Amino acid sequence: MRYNVDMDKIKTAIIGGGAAGLVLASALKNDEKTVLFERGERVGKKLSATGNGQGNVTNLGVTKEQYFSFSGGEARAKEIVTRYDDASLCEYFENAGLLLITDERGRVYPAGRQASALTDALRNLLSTRKVEVCTKSRVIEIENAQGGFVITVQKDGTETEKVFAETVVLCAGGTVARSFGTDGSAYALAQKFGHTLTPLFPSLVQLKSDAKELKSLKGIRVPDAMVTAIYTDFSSGSPRQRSVRLKGDIMFADYGVSGDSIFRLSPFLTHRLQDGVVLSIDFLPTFKENHIYQSLVKKQAQFPNLPTSELLCGFVNNQVGRAVMKRAKGDLQIAARTVKAFTLVITGHLGLDSAQVTKGGIRMDEVDENLQSKKQKGLYFAGEILDIDGQCGGYNLQWAYSSARTVAAAIDQKYGKGRGQV
Ligand SMILES: Cc1cc2nc3c(=O)[nH]c(=O)nc-3n(C[C@H](O)[C@H](O)[C@H](O)COP(=O)(O)OP(=O)(O)OC[C@H]3O[C@@H](n4cnc5c(N)ncnc54)[C@H](O)[C@@H]3O)c2cc1C
Secondary structure, X not given: OEEOHHHOOEEEEEEOOOHHHHHHHHHOOOOOOEEEEOOOOOXXXXXHHOOOOOOOOEEOOOOHHHEEOOOOOHHHHHHHHHHOOHHHHHHHHHHOOOOEEEOOOOEEEEOOOOOHHHHHHHHHHHHOOOEEEEOOEEEEEEEEEOOEEEEEEEEOOOOEXXXXXXXXXXXXXXXXXXXXXXXXXXXXXXXXOOOOEOOOEEEOOOEEEOOOOHXXXXXXXXXXXEEEEEEEEOOOOOOEEEEEXXXXXXXXXXXXXXXXXXXXXXXXXXXXXXXXEEXXXXXXXXXXXXXXXXXXXXXXXXXXXXXXXXXXXXOEOHHHHHHHHHHOOOOHHHHHHHHHOEEEEEEEEOOOOOOOEEEOOEOHHHEOOOOEEOOOOOEEEOHHHEOOEEOOOOHHHHHHHHHHHHHHHHHHHHHOOOOOOO
16 A cells, blocks of 8 residues: 555545536636545446437526435525526536537437537536546545545455545445446545444335246336326324325336336335335326226227227227236226226335446435535535435436535635636
């Protein structure tokens, strides 16, 4: 182990070169020495894979309801994403040389629909700053020292060195999508200072079911289904049955269900699975049950030789129609009801490696309004490492951006602004 003399005058050390770390490093305006440590071979690996490779960087509909927290952080999240809102994010990336476009659901993307453009834009901004970027540099320990911190960095997975930094920002992400360097090991860096973690769950993730129909439905995508999730809520002390309903695509797989509707429902569900979660799928949300029933009766009378199993074909996807009719045992009244409320008991989720976001993290009541630790002065947090998770649709990158800008402003306040405005 050696002490790196070149590194001994770091004012701000940023741990993690993901979305939050890159925004923070590029947003800092003070001229003091700033070093970003990223354990991977390159920065922004996850950022470059977001939005199915298209980079859904924010959403024009950012509200408090889009953010979740176990430790009461929703109000703080709202405050922060209001201060550095979607317009601020768009301006930031446009000033970094990007053109952005918005789809019909308010989702904002780089106009070229390449997520890597987000990373490139932040990298371009960084090249105009005096930030030193150290890749293949995993921070394995942070210790309190006089006037700051001693950070132990493991280079290339072998050699370690110690550096001193006055201010440290943990932007090391959560515990899902581990192939992007976020295996949850960085939480321990904060726990050393007395920070505690909420329970951790995957979010924006596929859901599992044992329903026997899945075999025949595997691979089918139903656009614009109305999906209702029914779950038990214990937040008021006694159990209450609640539901959340939304319209979106649903995709069937051998393990269960996926698709945009499932990703958007998952933040309400993954921590409640042990208490029982049922999905009820309306395959024909624009038709009333009686209309469907009458249409089935009419069709049966018109085509008496058509097997009952085929009667829903032409109303919904053929495979879906057959599965519904099988469940209804050929009873047309029950079939009409079932096509409007096809239930699936949810037995689990597809796991940490399939999820996009971590639900839970460093408790929000352990940080102040600038996201500085209440337990250790000079230690800050930004991004997914904190107990804030956002809805599917660009809200998580918005949180990474807004939280990083909040910390950047606090650090600039501390060291003074030496650079021009971005
Ligand atoms: C496949 C996928 C698609 C997604 N799509 C979207 C989307 O379209 N829109 C959206 O809003 N959100 C999306 N998300 C979520 C979003 O990417 C994250 O919420 C966001 O990247 C979090 O930013 P972060 O900087 O906090 O963490 P990360 O981006 O995860 O970055 C953390 C970084 O810290 C590094 N690190 C960890 N530990 C250490 C250590 N000890 N030392 C040094 N470095 C360390 C990691 O290698 C990593 O690079 C997606 C996620 C995934 C996995």
